[in-house]
Amino acid sequence: MVKKVPPDYANLNMAMIVSYVPPQDKIATWHTVSKRRESFVAIATQYGVPVARLIAFNFPGSVKNDHVNPDIVNWYLFNHERFRCHDMDATQNGLNYMFRVGQRVAIPHLGTVELAEPEIFRSRNISFRIRMHANLNASAVVAVDFSIFQIWDEKAGLCSFYTYAASGYAGGLIPGGWLSATLKGPWNRFTVTKAMGANQFTGPARFTSGGAGPWTKNYINFIALPPGTQTIPNPLPIDTGFTIGVGAGTSVGDMKLVMAGTKDGLLPYKGGPD
Numbered sequence: 001m002v003k004k005v006p007p008d009y010a011n012l013n014m015a016m017i018v019s020y021v022p023p024q025d026k027i028a029t030w031h032t033v034s035k036r037r038e039s040f041v042a043i044a045t046q047y048g049v050p051v052a053r054l055i056a057f058n059f060p061g062s063v064k065n066d067h068v069n070p071d072i073v074n075w076y077l078f079n080h081e082r083f084r085c086h087d088m089d090a091t092q093n094g095l096n097y098m099f100r101v102g103q104r105v106a107i108p109h110l111g112t113v114e115l116a117e118p119e120i121f122r123s124r125n126i127s128f129r130i131r132m133h134a135n136l137n138a139s140a141v142v143a144v145d146f147s148i149f150q151i152w153d154e155k156a157g158l159c160s161f162y163t164y165a166a167s168g169y170a171g172g173l174i175p176g177g178w179l180s181a182t183l184k185g186p187w188n189r190f191t192v193t194k195a196m197g198a199n200q201f202t203g204p205a206r207f208t209s210g211g212a213g214p215w216t217k218n219y220i221n222f223i224a225l226p227p228g229t230q231t232i233p234n235p236l237p238i239d240t241g242f243t244i245g246v247g248a249g250t251s252v253g254d255m256k257l258v259m260a261g262t263k264d265g266l267l268p269y270k271g272g273p274d
Contacts, residue, residue, distance in 0.1 A: 002090050002097055004078050005071035007061030011226055013199065013257075013264050018079050021106070022057050028109045033099040040105075047107050057108045070096055122266055123153040123160075123197040129187040132218075132240045133161075135209070145207060145251040152187070152269055153198040159269035160199040161260065164207060166253025183241035190236050194229040199265040201225070202257050206235070208250040214242055222255070 010017050031043050044051040055073060056063035059080075062072040077085040077097040082104060085097040099105075133148040145166040152159040203224025210217050221235035257265040 002074050002078070002087075002094060003071045004075040005069070006075050006079075007059075007072055009061065009197075010075075011200070016263050019081050020060065021082075022108070026057070026108055028107045031105045031107055033101055033103045033105070036098065036101060038099050043105055043107075048110060049108060053108060054105070058106050122264070123156045123158045123199065124195045125153045125155055125198075126191050126193070126195050127155065127189070128153055128192070128198060129189050130220075130236070130238060131187045132185045132238065134184065135240065145249075145253060147207065149255070151198045151201055152271075154271070156198070157268060157270050158198055158266045160197075160201070160265045160267065161258040162201060162255045163258060164205060164253050164255050166207070166251035185238070185240035188236075188238045191232045192225070192229055193232065194226065196226060196229060197266070199257055202255050204252060205255045206250060206252045208235070209240075210249070216240060223252075224255075 007017065028047075031047070040051050040055055044054045047054075052063050052066050052068055055068055059073055059076040062069055062076065074097055077083045077089075083097075083099075085100070089097050089100055091098055129152040131150050131152075133150060135147040136144070145164070147164040149162045149164060150159055151162065201222050203222075205223055206219075206221040208217075208219045208221075218238050218240050219235040220238060222231060225231075259265050260267055
């Protein structure tokens with residue numbers, strides 16, 4: 001079976017990685033595969049481009065220090081929407097995928113070509129700020145919890161917005177149910193154990209909150225951060241805005257990145273009035 005390993009930052013924005021196209025102004029032309037078993041070496045030779053550059057140009061993260069990682073190349077060939085290779089496209093020894101007739105490979109301009117990382121790489125940091133913009137929490141037997149969060153990479157001048165939604169039994173602490181709404185809160189500084197992007201805090205999360213008015217305690221635990229990464233502290237305590245009504249409970253929901261018309265969910269942000 002062909003071994004496939006994703007690039008290091010695939011989990012930042014999978015949709016962008018599997019549809020990645022090099023910058024248009026860096027592409028000299030497109031090569032269309034015309035015969036089976038056509039290789040990167042043959043294509044690179046035809047256009048006079050170093051094979052490592054050709055591979056890195058099409059598959060970011062597959063070449064480090066001019067060393068090609070074939071497992072990452074295989075991952076791209078299997079997952080990228082421009083290729084979608086499958087078992088019948090494997091070499092005879094079953095170790096790698098081959099091109100199919102009709103697939104297209106981008107050829108970089110000759111000479112010095114600066115290979116930019118995908119835009120998802122614009123924010124990489126261990127220090128962030130987070131704020132809650134709004135929260136609505138309602139419960140009797142069935143609980144509904146909805147929040148809007150903003151996470152800011154101050155150093156990069158970029159931020160991402162998230163919606164958090166959870167439904168089902170939320171472990172409420174007040175008999176008879178409650179309805180509460182929380183207004184926009186202040187910025188909270190926090191760090192993570194490994195550098196990551198402001199657009200990477202997606203996936204399952206647990207949100208715990210209790211209190212009323214200005215007296216609330218709130219914690220968020222990002223369950224799906226990259227391997228070996230967690231917030232400091234964990235779970236992360238955050239100050240929120242004024243809570244209208246009384247609420248208390250915990251829920252497990254989904255943090256969804258708001259794309260806001262971008263490919264990577266990152267927006268320019270230099271700060272503003274609180």
